[in-house]
Amino acid sequence: MLYRICAGLLLLATIGHTFGGMLGTARRGPKAGPEADQVFAAMKSVRFRWQGADTTWFAFWMGNGLCVSAALLVGIVVLWVLGGLDAMQRHATLPIAWVVCASMALTSLVGFRYFGPRPGVGFGVIAILTAIATVLG
Numbered sequence: 001m002l003y004r005i006c007a008g009l010l011l012l013a014t015i016g017h018t019f020g021g022m023l024g025t026a027r028r029g030p031k032a033g034p035e036a037d038q039v040f041a042a043m044k045s046v047r048f049r050w051q052g053a054d055t056t057w058f059a060f061w062m063g064n065g066l067c068v069s070a071a072l073l074v075g076i077v078v079l080w081v082l083g084g085l086d087a088m089q090r091h092a093t094l095p096i097a098w099v100v101c102a103s104m105a106l107t108s109l110v111g112f113r114y115f116g117p118r119p120g121v122g123f124g125v126i127a128i129l130t131a132i133a134t135v136l137g
Contacts, residue, residue, distance in 0.1 A: 002133035003083030003097075007076050009126050010104075013119075014072040022065040026058075075100055079130065090137050101130040 030036045043058040050060075078100055082093060090097070104127035112120030 001083060002129060002136070003079045006126050006129050006133065007079035007083060009122075009129070010072060010076045010079060013122050013126070014069055014076065017072070017119075018066070018069040022062060022069065026062060075103065082133075087137060094134065094137070097130065097134040101127055101134060104130055
């Protein structure tokens with residue numbers, strides 16, 4: 001059951017990241033002051049060639065952010081499936097559970113470092129709950 005709670009929390013985080021963070025910011029801008037707005041506008045307008053593609057830093061930012069959303073979907077599914085396994089099956093999947101836990105812990109550290117306390121705490125809670133679910137197996 002705890003794995004499924006983690007999956008639900010990760011689903012909420014993914015929705016927030018995708019629609020609030022990536023798509024919302026792309027639509028309305030960062031709302032972080034005039035300097036940030038200027039940088040954001042430049043990210044959209046300055047074009048360059050990269051590995052054969054005509055692109056912008058905005059496109060890099062958006063593409064990477066949406067790739068994060070896609071990767072988080074894998075975590076949601078894995079946590080949900082782990083929550084439906086019996087004890088013997090869970091034992092066989094311990095390496096997968098610990099990798100998801102480590103991934104959430106690393107995402108928490110990156111969140112604290114680059115995006116502030118909200119994503120850091122959110123992913124940290126998911127990591128801790130995943131660790132508890134894995135230990136309790």
